[in-house]
Amino acid sequence: MQRTAPSQGARGRSTPAPSPALALPAWSPILTCKLLSIALCATACACATSALAQDDRFYVGGFAGGHFGEEQSFSGANLAGAPRQIDAPQDDGAVAGLVLGMVATEGGWGRLRVEAEFAHRQSDVERLSLNGVQRELLQGESSVSTQLVNLLYDTPQWRKLRGTLGAGIGAASYDYDIRYNVAAAGPTINIPTSVSGKLAYQAIIGVQYALTPTWELSADYRYLWGDDHQIERFNQTAGTLDSVLDATYESSAFTVGARYRF
Structure with a gap:
């Protein structure tokens, strides 16, 4: 008996509905950082061919020092629309960090390194002015x-x-704990804000010394600045939110450190 092949256009079969398009994630500074990190790591891996034969292309290290010339300002308006400009220069503070990296490639022209850095900066506010008038900090x-x-x-x-x-x-995370009096009789203003996940940028120039084939000492100048972020300003006396202001940050630092290659 001869079998008949089933018809391609048989009735009763429903054509499956096309699957809905996948929703793309919202673009964010953290996503930008992740993509850039992946790109840099991929570049490093592509360049690492000449370094694969080396046993000491990876390294760990640390650094510490002081930062100075830190500029901190907050600007905007209160809820009533009155302008608010706060300048709060910082005292010289401390900075410390750890690095984990690799020598991507090396030759007679020099060498290229890529590294992950984790750092922390701490300082005190030197003085504070509101709309050009110094206030009691x-x-x-x-x-x-x-x-x-x-x-x-x-x-x-x-x-x-x-x-x-x-x-x-x-990425950068900012923590503020600032209180001041607008006038002798008050009110007292409080800025207790924590902000995380903001883009930050750094420029580095320095010198290093090969202590041994595996140990290196370094001295660097680091300039750090970040994207604008927002802080909340509270009227502590009245217990109400006074304003949400835009904040800017930049800092210069001199550091010394050491790296161990393995």
Whole structure:
């Protein structure tokens, strides 16, 4: 008996509905940082062919120092629309960090490194002015934590010395604890804001010394700045929100450190 092949256009079969398009995730600074980190790591892996034969292309290290010239300002308007400009320069503070990286490629022209950096900066507010008039500062502390991906170029070695030039991008978290009196009779204003996930950028220039084939010492100048972010300003006396202001941050630091290659 001969079998008849089933018809391709048989009735009663419903054509499956096309699957809905997948929703794309909202673009954010954190997503930007992740994509950039992946791109830098991919570049490093592509360049690492000449370094694969080396046993000491990876390294860990740390650094510490002081930061100065920190500029902090908040600007905007209160809920009634009155302008608010707050300038709060910082005292010199401390900075410390850890790095984990690799030498992507090395030759007679120098070498290229890529690293992940985790750093923390802490300082006190030196003074505070509101709309150009200095106010009584009751408490003032600020700190910044950063997670950055750095790409660095080292010059060829000369008598165990190398120069370094680099740049980084990543995320920053800001913490503020500032209180001041608008006038002698008050009210007292409080800025107790924590902000995270904001883009931050870094420029690095420095020098390093090869202490041994695996240990290196470094001295660097680091300039850090971040994207604008918002802080909340409360009238502590009345217990109400006074304003939401835009904040800017930038800092310069001198650091010394050490790296161990393995």
